[in-house]
Every structure is written in structure tokens, then in C-alpha cells.
Amino acid sequence: MKIKNTEINIFAGDQANTRTNRKSEQSKKNNDKNIYAGNLNMPDDSIARRRKEAMKDAMKIIGDSFNNELKIDGDIERRHNVIEDMRNEIDKNQKEIAGIDANKTEFKKTYGITSDSQEQLDLELLEKRRDMRKDPKLKLSEEEQQRLEIIDKEGMTEYQKISLELDTLKEPFQKIIAESQQTIMNEVNTINAINLERVKTHSMVDANVAADKILDAASGEIMGMLIDETKDQIDKNMEEQKKAAEEKAAAEKEEVKKQEEKVNPLNQNDTTKQILDLNEIKKDVQKEVQDIIDKMKLLPEDIIGAAVDASV
Structure with a gap:
């Protein structure tokens, strides 16, 4: 674990009491640089066993x-x-x-x-x-x-x-x-x-x-265990925060995608309707032309020739 330019204070108590709560509020202002061992998943059995x-x-x-x-x-x-x-x-x-x-x-x-x-x-x-x-x-x-x-x-x-x-x-x-x-x-x-x-x-x-030397050495070992556990907990918290951030980003991306899908089908339906309307108009025109031809008893070639003469 690498922590750059960060000072971490380890307190071996819980944040539950009032005085510690005030320290906790202050710690939040200091970017949560204080770690309370009482709130971590400390290896109580290991520490108690080592102390014993x-x-x-x-x-x-x-x-x-x-x-x-x-x-x-x-x-x-x-x-x-x-x-x-x-x-x-x-x-x-x-x-x-x-x-x-x-x-x-x-x-x-x-x-x-x-x-x-x-x-x-x-x-x-x-x-x-x-x-x-x-x-x-x-x-x-x-x-x-x-x-x-x-x-x-x-x-x-x-x-x-x-x-x-x-x-x-x-x-x-x-x-x-x-x-x-x-x-x-x-x-x-x-x-x-x-x-x-x-x-x-x-x-x-x-x-x-x-x-006294034995107890001092044990205290050092216990403090080392606390520090190691604190580091591991920080790593775990950072990993959880990273995972939560990634999941949140993925969820937001999915939400945006869903919103886009809600908008695009409407546009596609409008376009399809316009194409269908044009086809209907085309069919109606063709039908009217055919009716005229039928009424005049003309062949299609005559119509083409007439169209050419008219253009001349």
C-alpha cells in the first residue's frame, strides 16, 4: 500500500464517546486522516493472545x-x-x-x-x-x-x-x-x-x-499488528470505494443508455410513418394515372410519346 503525503493517526479506542466524536468530526475536516482501531476489524484474538x-x-x-x-x-x-x-x-x-x-x-x-x-x-x-x-x-x-x-x-x-x-x-x-x-x-x-x-x-x-523488556517488545509487536491491520483496512476501504465508484459509473452509463433507447425509437417510428405516407401517396398517384389511362383507352407507350411531345 502506498499513501503519499498523508499522516495517519491511530487511536486504540472507539469513536462512540462524545469526546472522541468531536475528534471524529475534526478528523473528517482533515480528510479522514485519523484511524480509530476500535472501528476496524482488528485481530482481537491475535492481539489478546500475544498480550497474554x-x-x-x-x-x-x-x-x-x-x-x-x-x-x-x-x-x-x-x-x-x-x-x-x-x-x-x-x-x-x-x-x-x-x-x-x-x-x-x-x-x-x-x-x-x-x-x-x-x-x-x-x-x-x-x-x-x-x-x-x-x-x-x-x-x-x-x-x-x-x-x-x-x-x-x-x-x-x-x-x-x-x-x-x-x-x-x-x-x-x-x-x-x-x-x-x-x-x-x-x-x-x-x-x-x-x-x-x-x-x-x-x-x-x-x-x-x-x-519489562518482554512486555515492551510485545507492545511493539502489538502496535505493529495494529498498524499492519490499519494499512490493510485502508487498502480494503480504498478498494471498496474504487469498486463502488466503478459500479456507480457503470450504473450511470447504463441509465444514460436506457434514456437514449427511450428517445431513439420515437424518432425511428416518425421516420417510418413518413415513408409509409409517401408510399401511400405514390400508390394513389399511380392509381389516378392508371384510371386516366383506362378512361382514355391509351397505351402506356402513347403516354410516353405524349409526354415527349409535350416536353418538346
């Missing part, structure tokens, strides 16, 4: 991002719950250890052991050697090693044996505490990493931007 598809795609992006955020929130909440459980576990096991330490203190009092006594100092040295198996950083001095050799040779006291046995009872609880502390540290590090990544990616913001 765009909205569905946009909502899917936002929904997927939102669901992903919910999953992350749920994961973080679960990790916080694990941390809370581990803290409770640590607290419980620390109470068990505290109970054992309380028993050690009671035994110490029972045996009359003071903190600065040689028996207590030897016990602490025995505990240090034991703890070296768990902590390689612990080191024994040469003097400490010599003292341990003497203790091993003389043997441990009853108090020292009971105290070391009570320490052995603490080991399972200490292990649980250590594992719980490690779990807490791991969970805290994971939560921090997740939060840092969320700040970097801001997925919900990106999802909204992507959704």
Missing part, C-alpha cells in the same frame, strides 16, 4: 526468580536452624563436661589435694602429655619429660587415675562440641557467601528488567 503470551513470559521470569529467592530464603532459614540446633547441642554437652569437672573438683577436695601440690602438678603434666595426641602444637620441655619418666616409674596415685578416667568421660562430649562448632562455622560461611552473591546478582531486579 507476553504477560505469561514476563510473569514466568518474575515467578521463577521469586521462587528461586524463596528457595534461597528457605535454605538460609534452614541453615540458621541448624546453627541454633548446634548451639543447643554445644550447650548441652558443655553442661555434661561441667558436671564431670565438678566431680573432679569433689575428688580433689576428698583427697585433700591443693592446686600447688606436687600430685596436682604431676596430674596436669600427665594431662598435657595426653592432650599432645590431639594438639601437635603442644610441646614438652626436657624437664617435663624427665618428670614424666619418674611418674611412669613410680606409678600414678589414686587421685591421678580417677581424674584421668573422668577426663576420658569428657571426650565424647568434647567431640560433639567440636563437630557442632565446625558445623556452625560452615553454615555461617555459607550464609555469608549466599548473601554476598545475592547482592552481586540482584536477581529480582534483573527479573523485573527482563519482564
Whole structure:
């Protein structure tokens, strides 16, 4: 379709309301350059379907991002719950250890052991050697090693044996505490990493931007559909107007032809009548001449001769 020097304004409403009617009247003055999409045979199903598809795609992006955020929130909440459980576990096991330490203190009092006594100092040295198996950083001095050799040779006291046995009872609880502390540290590090990544990616913001782009693109497509349909409608209207004009011209031509046919038969009848009248007159003259001939008993040749003599 080619439209030369014509500006067409497309309105996506109907001309039914009063304000639009005023615009419609003005548009008529402007050679109908305004096209109202509401008055055209627009592909409503196609437009509605495209708009629905765009909205569905946009909502899917936002929904997927939102669901992903919910999953992350749920994961973080679960990790916080694990941390809370581990803290409770640590607290419980620390109470068990505290109970054992309380028993050690009671035994110490029972045996009359003071903190600065040689028996207590030897016990602490025995505990240090034991703890070296768990902590390689612990080191024994040469003097400490010599003292341990003497203790091993003389043997441990009853108090020292009971105290070391009570320490052995603490080991399972200490292990649980250590594992719980490690779990807490791991969970805290994971939560921090997740939060840092969320700040970097801001997925919900990106999802909204992507959704807006989809809707904008769909709006452009829908506007293109409206424009294409408007062009097609203009072509159709022009074709219909052309056809109507041709039919009108043909009808007018036919009417003129009919009028001419009404006039011509009258003229032809008059001419025919005149010819018939002349023939009748000719017949009458011939009849009168024949009557004269009959009356005079003359031959036709005589009449011809007489006519010649008369002419001379």
C-alpha cells in the first residue's frame, strides 16, 4: 500500500464517546486522516493472545526468580536452624563436661589435694602429655619429660587415675562440641557467601528488567499488528470505494443508455410513418394515372410519346 503525503493517526479506542466524536468530526475536516482501531476489524484474538503470551513470559521470569529467592530464603532459614540446633547441642554437652569437672573438683577436695601440690602438678603434666595426641602444637620441655619418666616409674596415685578416667568421660562430649562448632562455622560461611552473591546478582531486579523488556517488545509487536491491520483496512476501504465508484459509473452509463433507447425509437417510428405516407401517396398517384389511362383507352407507350411531345 502506498499513501503519499498523508499522516495517519491511530487511536486504540472507539469513536462512540462524545469526546472522541468531536475528534471524529475534526478528523473528517482533515480528510479522514485519523484511524480509530476500535472501528476496524482488528485481530482481537491475535492481539489478546500475544498480550497474554507476553504477560505469561514476563510473569514466568518474575515467578521463577521469586521462587528461586524463596528457595534461597528457605535454605538460609534452614541453615540458621541448624546453627541454633548446634548451639543447643554445644550447650548441652558443655553442661555434661561441667558436671564431670565438678566431680573432679569433689575428688580433689576428698583427697585433700591443693592446686600447688606436687600430685596436682604431676596430674596436669600427665594431662598435657595426653592432650599432645590431639594438639601437635603442644610441646614438652626436657624437664617435663624427665618428670614424666619418674611418674611412669613410680606409678600414678589414686587421685591421678580417677581424674584421668573422668577426663576420658569428657571426650565424647568434647567431640560433639567440636563437630557442632565446625558445623556452625560452615553454615555461617555459607550464609555469608549466599548473601554476598545475592547482592552481586540482584536477581529480582534483573527479573523485573527482563519482564519489562518482554512486555515492551510485545507492545511493539502489538502496535505493529495494529498498524499492519490499519494499512490493510485502508487498502480494503480504498478498494471498496474504487469498486463502488466503478459500479456507480457503470450504473450511470447504463441509465444514460436506457434514456437514449427511450428517445431513439420515437424518432425511428416518425421516420417510418413518413415513408409509409409517401408510399401511400405514390400508390394513389399511380392509381389516378392508371384510371386516366383506362378512361382514355391509351397505351402506356402513347403516354410516353405524349409526354415527349409535350416536353418538346
